[in-house]
Amino acid sequence: MEMKNAFTLLVADSNPYVRSFLQRELAGEGYQVRVAGTSKEIFNCFRSGCPPDLLVMDLDMPVKIGLEVLRRLYNLVPRIPVVVYTHHMEYDHHADAQGVDIFIEKNGNPIPLKNAIADVLHSHHTHCIE
Amino acid sequence: MRWKGLGSLKSRVFLNIFLMMALTLVMGATIIWYGSQFSKMVDDLVDEDIAALQAARGLQTALANHKGFATYYFLDGDPKWLEQLRAQRRNFRKCLKEAYTLDPKLELKRLLSQIENHYQNYIQSKDTVIALYKSGRREIGEKQHWEVRSQFFELNDLCQNYEERIHQNILETRRVIHKNFHRVSAIALSLIVTALVLGILLGIMLVTQVLAPIRRLTKEAATFDDSVPEGNEVSALSRRMRGLMEDMDRTRNELQQSKELLMNSEKMALVGKLATEVAHSIRNPMTSINMRLFSLARSLDLNKTQSEDFDVVSEEMRRLDNIVRNFLEFSRPHKLQKQRFDICDVINMTLELLSYRLKLHAVTVKWASNNDLPMIEADPELLKEVFVNLLVNACEAMENGGEIEIAAEEGGVKNLGRAVIVRVMDNGPGMSEEVQARVLEPFETTKADGTGLGLFIVVRIVEEHGGMLNVISAEGEGTTFVITLPAVEEK
Numbered sequence: 001m002e003m004k005n006a007f008t009l010l011v012a013d014s015n016p017y018v019r020s021f022l023q024r025e026l027a028g029e030g031y032q033v034r035v036a037g038t039s040k041e042i043f044n045c046f047r048s049g050c051p052p053d054l055l056v057m058d059l060d061m062p063v064k065i066g067l068e069v070l071r072r073l074y075n076l077v078p079r080i081p082v083v084v085y086t087h088h089m090e091y092d093h094h095a096d097a098q099g100v101d102i103f104i105e106k107n108g109n110p111i112p113l114k115n116a117i118a119d120v121l122h123s124h125h126t127h128c129i130e
Numbered sequence: 131m132r133w134k135g136l137g138s139l140k141s142r143v144f145l146n147i148f149l150m151m152a153l154t155l156v157m158g159a160t161i162i163w164y165g166s167q168f169s170k171m172v173d174d175l176v177d178e179d180i181a182a183l184q185a186a187r188g189l190q191t192a193l194a195n196h197k198g199f200a201t202y203y204f205l206d207g208d209p210k211w212l213e214q215l216r217a218q219r220r221n222f223r224k225c226l227k228e229a230y231t232l233d234p235k236l237e238l239k240r241l242l243s244q245i246e247n248h249y250q251n252y253i254q255s256k257d258t259v260i261a262l263y264k265s266g267r268r269e270i271g272e273k274q275h276w277e278v279r280s281q282f283f284e285l286n287d288l289c290q291n292y293e294e295r296i297h298q299n300i301l302e303t304r305r306v307i308h309k310n311f312h313r314v315s316a317i318a319l320s321l322i323v324t325a326l327v328l329g330i331l332l333g334i335m336l337v338t339q340v341l342a343p344i345r346r347l348t349k350e351a352a353t354f355d356d357s358v359p360e361g362n363e364v365s366a367l368s369r370r371m372r373g374l375m376e377d378m379d380r381t382r383n384e385l386q387q388s389k390e391l392l393m394n395s396e397k398m399a400l401v402g403k404l405a406t407e408v409a410h411s412i413r414n415p416m417t418s419i420n421m422r423l424f425s426l427a428r429s430l431d432l433n434k435t436q437s438e439d440f441d442v443v444s445e446e447m448r449r450l451d452n453i454v455r456n457f458l459e460f461s462r463p464h465k466l467q468k469q470r471f472d473i474c475d476v477i478n479m480t481l482e483l484l485s486y487r488l489k490l491h492a493v494t495v496k497w498a499s500n501n502d503l504p505m506i507e508a509d510p511e512l513l514k515e516v517f518v519n520l521l522v523n524a525c526e527a528m529e530n531g532g533e534i535e536i537a538a539e540e541g542g543v544k545n546l547g548r549a550v551i552v553r554v555m556d557n558g559p560g561m562s563e564e565v566q567a568r569v570l571e572p573f574e575t576t577k578a579d580g581t582g583l584g585l586f587i588v589v590r591i592v593e594e595h596g597g598m599l600n601v602i603s604a605e606g607e608g609t610t611f612v613i614t615l616p617a618v619e620e621k
Contacts, residue, residue: 017418021425060414087413087458107451108420 007121008032010052012042012069013085014060022056022085025110026117039069046077054081054121056113058106059088067096074099081120085113139339146332150325157321164314171307178232179300185229186293189245192222193286200256200275204263212260219253229292235299241292248288252281406461409454416454420447460587466509466594470618473538473550474499476510480517487522492531495521500538504617506550512591519584520554520611527558527609540617546597548617557608566601 009031011022019035026033034052036042039061045052055073059066066086073080082100084091092103101120104113199215202208226249229242255278262271341363348363348370423444432440481488481495488495524534535555543549561569570589588611592599597615 015414015418018414018421021418021421025425060410087410087417106417108417108422108424108447110421110424 007054008034008050008052009117010034010036010042010045010055010057012036012039012055012057012061014038014058018058022110022113026056026114029114029117031117042069042073043076046073046080051077051080054083054117054124056083056085056117059084059086059091067091067094070100071096081124083113083116083120139335142335142339143332146328146335150328150332153321153325153328157318157325160317160321161314164310167310168307171303171310175300175303178234179296179303182229182232182234182238182296183293183300185225185232186289186296188225189222189229190286190289190293192218192225193282193289195221196256196282200260200263200278203260204268204271204275222249238292238295241288241295245285245288245292248281248285252278252285255281402461406458409457409461413451413454413458416447416451420451423447456584456587460590467511468507468509470505470507471510472503473506473508473513473552473615474501474503476513477517477536477538477552480514480521483514484518484521488525488534491525491528493525493528493534494532495534495536497536503538503540503550504548506595506615507618508595508615509591512594516588516591516613517554519588523584524554524556524558524609528556532557541614543614546614546616548619549597550615550617552613552615553610554613555608555610560605560607560609561601561603562605566603569601570599 009026011019011026011033012035013019013022014037016037019037023033023035034045036045042055042057042061057066057069061069066084066088070082073082078099084097084100084103085106086103087106089103089105091097097103101123102116104116195218196215199211199218203211203215226242226246230239234242255274259271259274259278262268262274344363344367348366423440427440427444430436430440477497478499481497521534533556536552537555538550538552541549541551543551570585589599592613592615595615597613600612600614601609602612603609
């Protein structure tokens with residue numbers, strides 16, 4: 001639990017109910033969870049004093065589509081771990097999504113997402129230690 | 131090209147024909163006019179000059195006949211000679227009168243009056259001689275007779291002169307007729323030459339401007355269509371024109387049809403786009419609901435009825451999700467990843483993939499790989515989807531288990547040529563004709579929890595590969611799906 005508390009996640013989704021659900025579920029796992037409803041909020045969060053350790057985002061984002069958000073985000077913070085949680089699994093191989101750690105299909109069950117977040121954090125963490 | 135400046139072909143042809151007609155008219159009119167002139171001249175010649183000539187000869191003859199009577203009377207004193215002489219004189223007067231009635235020209239008239247005067251003198255002299263003979267003064271009479279004789283010869287000369295003049299008149303008329311004839315000939319000849327030239331021009335115009343283009347068109351038509359026979363170019367061309375018009379009608383119909391088809395497919399594309407948008411929009415709130423249901427399921431403590439309600443809600447949500455997911459999967463544009471392979475490999479892989487499911491439905495599969503099949507060029511993943519769909523459909527159709535037979539063979543199909551034909555046969559309940567008619571349409575399903583997209587996707591994949599899907603079925607006799615895919619042509 002102590003380890004996990006060290007991580008701050010940013011959950012980006014256009015649907016407020018999905019955001020609140022994921023915030024609740026992931027907070028239950030012991031993460032610090034912040035949420036963003038638009039791409040602007042995502043960038044604001046990364047430009048703030050303490051940027052998140054991992055981004056969970058849907059590709060259906062208002063204002064700017066998710067892929068463009070990803071491209072700009074990698075310019076800003078190149079090594080940020082990202083879990084794309086979406087219905088649009090077909091963008092898996094898209095050029096702008098090359099830096100994404102994993103694509104998880106969005107459905108009612110949050111367990112695959114939780115597992116993926118844990119795996120991604122773990123691998124990044126060990127990688128950083130090495 | 132040199133005709134260009136003279137207006138349209140029609141006006142040129144008409145001008146030419148008009149000129150030829152005008153020439154013919156001029157020529158005819160000229161010949162008729164000269165003919166009438168000629169005939170008038172001949173009439174004049176016959177009526178006046180010939181008659182005058184005859185009168186002149188008559189005068190000479192009559193004069194010649196005066197000779198001798200006075201001498202005979204002198205010899206035998208018989209008064210019958212005097213009687214005959216009077217008759218000859220009457221005759222001469224008659225001829226002279228006739229000559230006057232021919233209305234001669236001034237010169238001839240003068241000659242005639244000279245003749246008349248001389249004749250008058252001659253007769254008087256002769257009568258004096260005869261009177262001398264009668265009175266018996268023979269010697270004086272004989273002497274006078276010689277003088278009368280010289281008067282006679284003078285008169286005879288005058289008559290000959292008169293005839294000569296007439297003869298010259300006839301020659302003059304003949305000369306005029308000849309001159310006119312030469313003029314008519316020259317005019318007729320020039321008109322004939324002009325008409326010939328115009329005819330040749332008309333001929334050249336028809337050949338170069340009408341016949342040659344028609345022949346060229348016919349030849350060109352013949353290169354399009356071998357059935358046009360040699361022979362009359364115009365009829366061949368009109369036949370070809372009729373053919374072209376029929377072709378045009380047919381093409382116009384086809385164009386109209388394809389236009390309608392295009393409009394229809396554009397409409398369908400728009401509807402599809404809208405439907406995709408709607409499906410995407412629906413999917414988000416549905417996921418949100420599913421999340422909450424998941425969350426509820428963890429914590430709720432429900433009684434039996436509530437639990438059943440909750441399960442139905444969850445199940446129906448799952449079904450909704452499936453429908454939307456299938457729809458989106460179907461509407462997503464994708465590129466065929468074509469490879470060359472043996473279709474039997476795909477069937478084997480599919481059977482392996484579905485072995486658990488087949489066992490669950492108590493379905494046995496009868497399938498013998500055919501090693502002699504030609505290769506096909508297709509997307510193996512998509513073809514796998516085709517067979518998965520067909521097999522799952524068959525399993526679900528046979529509620530109490532059954533048998534599926536798969537057979538693959540090579541065949542020749544109209545429009546496709548060499549093809550691979552795969553039959554998937556089940557011994558399930560089969561389908562009525564009504565159901566068969568709709569089974570390949572989207573959103574048609576006989577199953578309570580079906581999405582109605584499975585077979586539609588199968589049809590689409592097969593058609594994308596240039597093949598076709600047919601259904602053979604009858605109620606109670608099972609169903610056979612026939613997939614026909616074009617085979618790779620061996621070089």
